[in-house]
Amino acid sequence: KRQALYAVLDRLPLTPNGKLDTARLPEATAPRSAGGAPRTEDEERMCAEFAACLGLDAVGRDDDFFRLGGHSLLATRLIGRVREAFGAEVAIRALFDHPTPAGLLTALDRTAPALPPLRAARPRPARVPLSPAQRRLWLLERLGGAGTAYHLPVGLRLSGPLDRDALAAALGDVAERHESLRTVVAEDADGPYQRVREPAPVPLAVAPLPRTGSSAPDPEPFDLAGEPPLRARLFTDGDRDHLLVLTFHHIAADGWSMLPLLGDLGDAYAARRAGRAPGLTPLPVQYADYALWQRELLGTPDAPTGRAARQLAHWRAALDGAPAESAPPADRSRPDRPSGRGGAVPVTVPAAVHRALLERAAAGGASPFMVLHAALAALLSRLGAGDDLVVGTPVAGRPDEALAGLVGFFVNTLALRTDTSGDPDLTTLLARVREADLAALAHQELPFEQVVSAVSPPRHPARHPLFQVMLALDNTPAPRATLDGLTVRRDTATGRTGAKFDLTWDLAERHTADGAPAGIGGELEYSEDLFDQATAERYAAQFTTLLTALLDRPDTPFT
Template identity: 55%
Template sequence: PRLVAYVVADRTGAAPEPAALRAHTAAALPDHMVPASFVALDALPRTVNGKLDTAALPAPDPAAAIASGGRLPRTGREELLCAAFAAVLGVERVGPDDDFFALGGHSLIAMRLAARIRAALGEEVSLRTVFDAPTPARLAARLGTATALARPALHAGRPLPERLPLSSAQRRLWLLHQVEGPNPAYTVPSAWRLTGALDRTALEAALNDVIARHAPLRTVFPAVDGEPYQHVLDPARARLELASADGADLAAEAARPFDLARDLPLRAVLSRTGPDEHVLLLLLHHIATDEWSDRPLLADLSTAYAARAQDRAPDWTPLPAGYADYTLWQRDLLAQAGPALLAHWTGVLDGLPAELNLPADRPRPAESSGRGG
């Protein structure tokens, strides 16, 4: 989903250019509320009752936003940025003067663009910079005036310390675990309907193949003198048993929390719902997964099951790096940039209230339930 603004010019002339409208809205609104596209109309469509007919509003045309006959990139930096724009926007090509937002970009895609630029050029790009310089050419000029970030190299397969530190994301969830205790609010459930003949033994073997391949799924988080560390279990010790449950018991299983110091952060429960019909419930603690991880996890599970059903081990493509490699890379990065970042955000947040006094439709509970709504 993305925000689209429909603009009707007043009687004095034509509607402003999208770039001018975007600059105006970006100055007045938070980033997530700035429209991704602006569509000029002679008049807003109305229903027979005089209300706005949203179904009749035309969808923006991303292809129309690509500059026809545009120039080629003049520098290697522009060429890299054009390729990054095209990749995150899902279009075939982007010219140096094509506008990121006119092509359908929004703040979430801008975050992905910033990550690609960071990987390709080693330079940090804020969302505000993308809003202020939304074409490859303007962004290249803006980056050309900045000092490139000296980033440590990521060394895959480097020797691991005896006590592997936690990544920043892991430490946040570990701290919440210490404050709140085991909490099912941080369990990420997914249920999958399986139809056809099922080889339970092959499925359990495939789950253990995936755990062996991805170290975060066999990591526990003990602590010594209050300082946690990652303890990555040997695959031979991190064996998962595929549990069975009736349909009514699946919700209870999902509500059972994890103990991060002892439990594998993955449980799997299989429920038989009919002849050749099953539901596979996967429960992962958020310390080991996120939404982006769902697709590769299920792809690996499917590959492993197909192999185990034929009595063979899966033929994996080796992973270029492991999560432990990333953790040590992040530690090295924060050793360089951490003090400056901490000083910056301490200054930004100085004097702000500890709690926002927002209007609410019900009394604020003393303790969060985690249920939402």
């Protein structure tokens, strides 16, 4: 269990030359419950849901979800848990407005019908359509423009005596447990659909470990109609030094999928090494069940009272008149067609600035992501991108708790529009960002592809529609692989497959062992078609500098 630690300051202490005076920072302490133990049975249930979602031993009736480490991703999960526990619907805005167990109880809508729970289809129809997200990737593959851009490679450094037979069997066990890893795309007169293959061994290709100590990304595109969307390669150097590279196609997995996948792989490997089948608990649902449930939940866009139509109405209004481009100046003109080549430079936000960001978010009833979004919007405006900006961000897309342990392609993309006009300060800009981001999160179920189709922005073959700059704050726990008898660590050199956008700020919060903020790190990925490395380095540094200044002087206009 973890416990977040914070210190509240009116403003950051500075040295005479304007730098952060770390010696004058107070010690961080654990937040105290303002209201203590729950007073009713409903409050007790709600406190239990908060604690389970946050990974804490207990939560008081008036403890603030966000001050205890909650964020937008956990907020979506909490809403799913509350829906299941109380049989009532709750809007994500309600959690931001009432972030305590006692407060959220007052915001439950017990009159509106809750979302139908996700259950396995019994019996499953013979023809299961692709999900909208899968359909988009399938179309890209058919057009021949995807290449390896949607490969998802994961590298694991293994030190110690490796049982290759046990590893190969464990990979087969994981593919048997998660149908998405053995699903291919078939097509008939009605369009593409999922075809789940019977369980079969996952081939484990073995090769010598390259002298560089790293492996090149898998250069061969997947044949999504003819082969499963998972490849496994093992690079070895003697008996005790290995690199396992698992390459998934994005049509079958996303970043969140690595948590359950690596956990299942570890359990299966330990069992196979001991000479027995793993006996993994059957999953409550599979990806095909989700695709059917999503289609039923949203309905068709032409049904005026359906969920899809209501969400489309929001996006049409929110993005009406949005600019075709919201990108800072580039070093080169946009090419006729993108090459997909990309590089990355580090982004570092110190721990003291991280602490100040958390306090500013809590004071504004916002999430840490929203503060970062406000800072990025301010930077883009200062760089010359305009004062009407659209930035993209990924969301996990797992609205039901049954999806938490499933491997599949659930992630969705939101287009977040921000108005930076009128020389706002951080306080004002954060309020604008909060309003727009909450509205987007409330309509996050509609697949991005349908939003693009409905809004119909001006298209360019080398420009991503609706936005060109992505901001991702990864708050998922870092996937950890444990293989019996081996020392395992992630190989950070494995995984780069190019740039999908002009610029991507890919960030993650860091915490100490006791939960205290330890900084925000990550990278700025840039398209080499447009930017030089030096430009990306300058933008990354300017982001941290501006964020620090905004937090230090939240009532001063950023222009």
